[in-house]
C-alpha cells in the first residue's frame with residue numbers, strides 16, 4: 203500500500219475528495235519539494251478543512267523521512283505512532299486554531315534539535331482563524347526558523363490569513379470540490395437539445411467522461427443521492443456494452459426525464 207492510500211484512506215467522503223486535489227500539479231509539486239529536501243521553511247496550504255489533517259500528514263511523512271519516500275524502513279518512518287512523531291508538533295487541531303499558549307509550546311518545541319529525523323515540523327491548524335496575538339507570536343519563528351525547522355500552516359480561506367504570516371510563507375491553494383471542479387448537467391429543454399446535438403457523434407468512452415464533472419457538481423451542492431445515481435449510471439455504461447445511441451438515450455432518460463432508473467433498468471434489459 204502506498205503511503206498516500208495508507209495515510210489518506212479514512213472514510214469514503216475523504217477518498218472522493220482526494221481525486222481532485224491529489225491529482226493537482228500544486229500538490230504533486232509540494233510532495234516533490236518535500237522529498238527533495240527543497241521544501242520551504244514556512245508553507246501555507248489552503249484546502250478544505252476536512253482534509254487538513256490528511257494533507258498535513260502526507261506532507262510531514264515525506265518531510266521527515268530520511269529517504270524522502272514517507273513510507274519505508276528508515277528510522278524517522280519507524281518512529282511514527284499514529285498521527286504522532288517525536289519531530290512533529292501540532293498547534294491546535296483541524297477546525298481549532300492554536301491559542302497563544304499553544305503557540306509558545308510550538309516555539310519551545312522547535313528550539314530543540316531533531317530527535318530521529320534530520321528536521322522538525324510544526325503543523326499549525328486553522329491558521330486563518332487564529333487570534334491576532336497567537337498569530338503574531340509565530341512571526342519570528344516563521345521569519346527566521348532554525349535551519350532544521352519547517353512550519354506548515356493549514357487553512358481554508360487564504361483571504362483571512364494574516365498578511366504578516368502570509369508574506370513569510372509560501373502559500374499553495376489546492377483544488378477541492380468546494381472550489382468548483384464540477385459542471386452542472388444541462389437544465390432546460392434548450393440546453394438538452396444543444397447537448398444532444400453536440401454529442402450525437404461522441405463515442406461511448408467520451409460520453410462516460412462527460413459524466414464525471416456532473417457527479418462532482420452534485421457532490422459539491424450536497425445532492426449525494428443524485429451523485430450516487432449518476433455514478434451507478436456511469437458504472438452501468440462502463441460494464442454493459444451499449445451502443446452510442448443507447449447510452450445517449452439512457453443519459454437523457456435518467457437526467458432530463460428524471461426517471462428513477464433503478465426501477466427502469468428491469469424494463470430496459
Ligand SMILES: [Zn+2]
Nearest residue numbers: 267268276279
Ligand atoms: Zn522513511
